[in-house]
Amino acid sequence: MSGHPALFLDRDGNLIRDHHHTCRVDQIELIMGVKEALEACLRADYRLFILTNQSGINRGFFTWEAYEACNRKMLELLNLPAPGILEIKAAPEGPDEPSLYRKPSPRFIQEMAAKHSLDLSRSWMIGDRRSDWEAGINASINACAVRSGKPLELVDEVFAHASGVVIHEDFPAFVRQELLLRF
Secondary structure, eight states: OOSBOEEEEOSBTTTBOOOSSOOOGGGOOBOTTHHHHHHHHHHTTOEEEEEEEOTTTTTTSSOHHHHHHHHHHHHHHHOOOTTOEEEEEEEOOOTTSOOSSSTTOOHHHHHHHHHHTBOGGGOEEEESSHHHHHHHHHTTSEEEEESSSSOOOHHHHHHHHHHTOEEESSHHHHHHHTSOOOO
């Protein structure tokens, strides 16, 4: 498949600080260097997407409106040049509920690849949880584990290494060291 490479990004713990069920606008804080790293990716012609599990919605911890307000605040803080983040998909279901999009499902990645003519051979799924990397693996794209969110447990590090998942301290380090982009 020819086309643009893409980055499928987890939100909490990867782009913004993770507050475990982040649901208030005042909790939205960009991880240092994320804005500049995303801008470098856009200049390098990557297409950007966010794929996030948000079980707090179905669990009643917060509403869709609160989730969307947090996204608006994040996008405002990022203030990315066009095309920016093309689409954001949240899976509100809990781990034990049926779901089409909850990671590790590859469905969103596959749909975006078809819709935007993406080059999956040059695309990545980046996040701080095993379900993030498994979504990438399940979509047959590259996967990166970052340490900027939930601490990686030994079992997850072993899984990452055995599965070909690369590990970086945070998203900006991934961009510098894996994509070799300067910012």
